Amino acid sequence: xxxxxxxxxxxxxxxxxxxxxxxxxxxxxxxxxxxxxxxxxxxxxxxxxxxxxxxxxxxxxxxxxxxxxxxxxxxxxxxxxxxxxxxxxxxxxxxxxxxxxxxxxxxxxxxxxxxxxxxxxxxxxxxxxxxxxxxxxxxxxxxxxxxxxxxxxxxxxxxxxxxxxxxxxxxxxxxxxxxxxxxxxxxxxxxxxxxxxxxxxxxxxxxxxxxxxxxxxxxxxxxxxxxxxxxxxxxxxxxxxxxxxxxxxxxxxxxxxxxxxxxxxxxxxxxxxxxxxxxxxxxxxxxxxxxxxxxxxxxxxxxxxxxxxxxxxxxxxxxxxxxxxxxxxxxxxxxxxxxxxxxxxxxxxxxxxxxxxxxxxxxxxxxxxxxxxxxxxxxxxxxxxxxxxxxxxxxxxxxxxxxxxxxxxxxxxxxxxxxxxxxxxxxxxxxxxxxxxxxxxxxxxxxxxxxxxxxxxxxxxxxxxxxxxxxxxxxxxxxxxxxxxxxxxxxxxxxxxxxxxxxxxxxxxxxxxxxxxxxxxxxxxxxxxxxxxxxxxxxxxxxxxxxxxxxxxxxxxxxxxxxxxxxxxxxxxxxxxxxxxxxxxxxxxxxxxxxxxxxxxxxxxxxxxxxxxxxxxxxxxxxxxxxxxxxxxxxxxxx
RNA sequence: GCCGGUGUAGCUCAGGGGUAGAGCAACGCAUUCGUAAUGCGUAGGUCGUCGGUUCAAAUCCGACCACCGGCUCCA
Numbered sequence: 267x268x269x270x271x272x273x274x275x276x277x278x279x280x281x282x283x284x285x286x287x288x289x290x291x292x293x294x295x296x297x298x299x300x301x302x303x304x305x306x307x308x309x310x311x312x313x314x315x316x317x318x319x320x321x322x323x324x325x326x327x328x329x330x331x332x333x334x335x336x337x338x339x340x341x342x343x344x345x346x347x348x349x350x351x352x353x354x355x356x357x358x359x360x361x362x363x364x365x366x367x368x369x370x371x372x373x374x375x376x377x378x379x380x381x382x383x384x385x386x387x388x389x390x391x392x393x394x395x396x397x398x399x400x401x402x403x404x405x406x407x408x409x410x411x412x413x414x415x416x417x418x419x420x421x422x423x424x425x426x427x428x429x430x431x432x433x434x435x436x437x438x439x440x441x442x443x444x445x446x447x448x449x450x451x452x453x454x455x456x457x458x459x460x461x462x463x464x465x466x467x468x469x470x471x472x473x474x475x476x477x478x479x480x481x482x483x484x485x486x487x488x489x490x491x492x493x494x495x496x497x498x499x500x501x502x503x504x505x506x507x508x509x510x511x512x513x514x515x516x517x518x519x520x521x522x523x524x525x526x527x528x529x530x531x532x533x534x535x536x537x538x539x540x541x542x543x544x545x546x547x548x549x550x551x552x553x554x555x556x557x558x559x560x561x562x563x564x565x566x567x568x569x570x571x572x573x574x575x576x577x578x579x580x581x582x583x584x585x586x587x588x589x590x591x592x593x594x595x596x597x598x599x600x601x602x603x604x605x606x607x608x609x610x611x612x613x614x615x616x617x618x619x620x621x622x623x624x625x626x627x628x629x630x631x632x633x634x635x636x637x638x639x640x641x642x643x644x645x646x647x648x649x650x651x652x653x654x655x656x657x658x659x660x661x662x663x664x665x666x667x668x669x670x671x672x673x674x675x676x677x678x679x680x681x682x683x684x685x686x687x688x689x690x691x692x693x694x695x696x697x698x699x700x701x702x703x704x705x706x707x708x709x710x711x712x713x714x715x716x717x718x719x720x721x722x723x724x725x726x727x728x729x730x731x732x733x734x735x736x737x738x739x740x741x742x743x744x745x746x747x748x749x750x751x752x753x754x755x756x757x758x759x760x761x762x763x764x765x766x767x768x769x770x771x772x773x774x775x776x777x778x779x780x781x782x783x784x785x786x787x788x789x790x791x792x793x794x795x796x797x798x799x800x801x802x803x804x805x806x807x808x809x810x811x812x813x814x815x816x817x818x819x820x821x822x823x824x825x826x827x828x829x830x831x832x833x834x835x836x837x838x839x840x841x842x843x844x845x846x847x848x849x850x851x852x853x854x855x856x857x858x859x860x861x862x863x864x865x866x867x868x869x870x871x872x873x874x875x876x877x878x879x880x881x882x883x884x885x886x887x888x889x890x891x892x893x894x895x896x897x898x899x900x901x902x903x904x905x
Numbered sequence: 906g907c908c909g910g911u912g913u914a915g916c917u918c919a920g921g922g923g924u925a926g927a928g929c930a931a932c933g934c935a936u937u938c939g940u941a942a943u944g945c946g947u948a949g950g951u952c953g954u955c956g957g958u959u960c961a962a963a964u965c966c967g968a969c970c971a972c973c974g975g976c977u978c979c980a
Contacts, residue, residue, distance in 0.1 A: 333975095341908085341909070342909090343910075344909095344910080438974095439909095439910090439974060439975075440908095440909065440910090440974090440975085441908070441909065441910095441974055441975030441976070442907065442908030442909060442974095442975060442976055443908085443975065443976050443977090444907080444908095444976055444977065447976075447977075448977085449906085449907070449976075449977040449978080450977095453907060453908055453976080454908090454976095455908075455909080456908095456975065456976080458975080484972095484973095488916080489916085495972095497970080497971055497972090501971080547980095548980085549980060552980080553979095553980045555978085555979095556978085556979065556980070557980095596980070597980075628979080628980090630978085630979070631906055631907095631977080631978060631979085632906070632971095633906060633907070633908095633975090633976085633977080633978090634906090634977085634978070635972095636972090636973080636974095640979090728980080729980095730980095742974095813940090815937085815938070815939050815940095816937040816938055816939090817937055817938095818937065818938095843935090843936070843937075843938095843943095844938090844942085844943080845936090845937085845938050845939090845942085845943060846938070846939050846940060847938090847939085847940065847941060847942070847943095848941080848942055848943080849940090849941095850940050850941055851940095851941035851942055852941085852942090853941090854940095854941055855941080861940080863939065863940060865938095865939055866939095867939085875939085875940080877940060882940090883940075
């Protein structure tokens with residue numbers, strides 16, 4: 267439900283592994299994917315030479331490489347990589363041709379039963395995964411095998427000509443993956459590797475991975491002292507430290523200005539709400555798994571104790587929502603809805619737009635937590651719009667404009683837009699189908715007017731309404747949902763919301779959930795990576811650092827610092843006895859955008875020697891000129 | 906939650922059954938210096954936690970916790 271601002275995550279490799287490609291798509295598979303797919307076979311060949319009993323599942327190419335899923339009693343570790351790679355090099359050197367053979371379903375099944383598929387020879391054990399994968403191939407589709415040397419695999423291809431083409435490869439990691447992505451099935455070892463046309467391209471890719479590590483928001487967050495996640499406080503709970511808090515404050519001010527411009531009303535609501543509120547909304551008890559357990563009142567606890575209620579019974583009643591208490595809010599909409607519901611509304615009052623930086627809590631699985639992008643408590647730049655069906659289109663346009671302005675100002679242009687529509691064949695959706703048609707048309711209309719590419723995904727809508735998501739990639743290529751705009755026909759119904767129309771009759775308003783950042787935590791994390799910590803001046807925790815060349819200009823440096831502070835600039839003074847080179851190096855490492863080098867020359871002329879952390883030497887303007895220039899850059903939120 | 910890996914000073918890391926190591930950062934002293942590291946010195950750690958084996962555990966074993974990668978999930 268709400269989803270409003272659900273933080274969704276679609277690993278591309280997962281999609282690729284479960285999607286069945288059409289024949290045409292396979293034909294079009296680009297050269298690099300083909301090469302990587304072949305390299306996966308080379309790796310499988312090598313692994314089977316080392317461990318002939320290995321059972322292979324699937325081994326497709328993925329965005330930056332390939333993997334192969336393997337069941338094996340020996341746990342493959344990075345220490346094995348060298349051994350496997352050495353064996354792979356032998357396979358490559360042998361330059362075996364990839365040979366395709368189209369076979370009947372029965373012939374393939376026979377080979378799988380004899381253990382010959384995904385193997386170097388017949389084995390005592392059947393190729394159990396291949397057998398099942400064979401069953402998944404639709405009737406009528408061609409069934410083909412690929413051979414290289416002794417290795418035979420069930421595979422639709424296509425492949426490169428010979429193993430000798432896979433020259434530049436490297437194994438990267440090993441991880442677990444469930445067979446067919448089903449957590450109730452066997453857990454397999456997934457060995458990841460990458461392959462390029464030549465060693466130069468491979469080296470460049472590996473350097474890119476190293477660079478990505480340096481940009482990782484967890485690393486930069488620590489280096490720049492922006493935030494921490496403290497074991498003593500709790501997993502997935504972010505502490506914004508003073509410097510990180512500056513960034514968040516600036517972002518919130520920025521968005522608040524935009525909201526004021528667009529006619530939003532700001533509200534504040536508490537972090538908790540009564541269980542009944544969430545029973546009305548439908549979030550409790552159905553989504554208990556992803557919530558912190560309720561805060562039960564003393565009275566309720568005492569009554570249960572007096573009754574001699576057992577722990578098991580208490581658990582039952584809690585799960586059934588039969589114990590009174592409060593919930594840490596998993597979303598903000600119910601609170602906002604109650605504000606809307608507190609008064610009568612004429613159609614003339616609509617739309618009502620209630621905005622809040624609202625902090626919500628969700629019990630994410632421990633294995634899913636990480637950095638700022640997946641946490642258990644986060645603040646959404648949330649708002650709920652209550653409007654008539656006729657106003658939906660216009661409101662959606664406004665929401666998208668907002669997202670676009672925000673991402674544009676920050677220069678985050680590398681996102682994709684996903685339009686999630688209902689599955690016409692399903693009947694799980696609430697609301698009038700005619701209204702759905704209108705809402706979907708309005709969303710499509712708005713998003714196509716945005717001037718960015720988008721994909722329509724049927725069946726991806728929430729049951730309560732269609733939505734638009736802005737998805738960006740982090741530094742290691744994982745996709746994260748940021749901004750979202752969602753239409754909701756469900757909650758107005760559940761809370762029996764009404765307004766009086768021009769016909770003097772009660773009508774049901776439509777709700778729109780939207781959050782341009784998604785959450786402050788996730789957004790800040792991705793922003794850190796986007797800028798590699800080199801924030802534009804308006805966001806930088808420390809905007810200017812004053813660097814006297816020696817103690818002789820300490821007084822002048824002090825006056826410059828004071829003048830800047832007076833002008834509302836976040837400025838620091840490096841009064842250490844270090845040489846100027848060391849001071850510059852330190853400011854550079856701290857990613858302070860502007861450094862002012864002040865020596866006798868500047869003091870005499872009333873100037874400042876300006877150095878920018880990325881642009882280098884920017885000349886020596888008069889102090890007043892620099893202040894004016896800086897204020898313009900800050901106030902204009904220029905990048 | 907699942908599989909695997911990791912956990913030694915604030916950070917990056919070495920070491921490894923017998924008194925805990927380096928570089929950077931911090932602190933002190935000297936240096937007063939012009940665009941990415943001045944020199945010398947000082948201080949800093951129950952080696953993630955708990956338990957076991959041992960004369961002796963940071964080191965070996967087990968459990969737990971946290972982090973990293975992936976899987977699953979994500980109203």
